[in-house]
Amino acid sequence: MSRQRVCALTDLAEDTALAVEVTEPGEPEPTPVCVVRSGGKVYAIRDECSHADVALSEGEVEDGKIECWLHGSQFDLESGKPLCLPATDPVPTYPVTVEDGDVYVDVAAASLK
Numbered sequence: 001m002s003r004q005r006v007c008a009l010t011d012l013a014e015d016t017a018l019a020v021e022v023t024e025p026g027e028p029e030p031t032p033v034c035v036v037r038s039g040g041k042v043y044a045i046r047d048e049c050s051h052a053d054v055a056l057s058e059g060e061v062e063d064g065k066i067e068c069w070l071h072g073s074q075f076d077l078e079s080g081k082p083l084c085l086p087a088t089d090p091v092p093t094y095p096v097t098v099e100d101g102d103v104y105v106d107v108a109a110a111s112l113k
């Protein structure tokens with residue numbers, strides 16, 4: 001399946017993150033997704049730090065980056081790449097579209113850079 005609606009654009013204040021779950025048909029488990037608005041753009045990144053499996057959506061957002069609340073690694077919201085230690089692996093990101101005030105995410109089109 002392609003994109004799914006995850007929230008309204010008005011649910012996302014600038015430099016905040018929202019935790020959502022997206023279930024693909026045929027998949028037993030939902031995918032945890034962190035939807036973020038920063039710098040006027042909306043991003044979607046897997047809501048799971050690559051270092052120790054905690055929710056990125058509970059971290060701080062600034063200038064297109066999200067910081068893991070547990071050990072402080074920052075991830076680029078566009079690419080999912082870690083910008084500092086201790087995380088060394090990227091986090092999957094997902095295509096986002098905004099249409100008529102609604103935010104859509106396509107978890108089937110995940111990108112891992």
Ligand code: FES
Pocket residue numbers: 049050051052053054068069070071072073086087
């Ligand atoms: S759990 Fe995220 S940096 Fe350690």
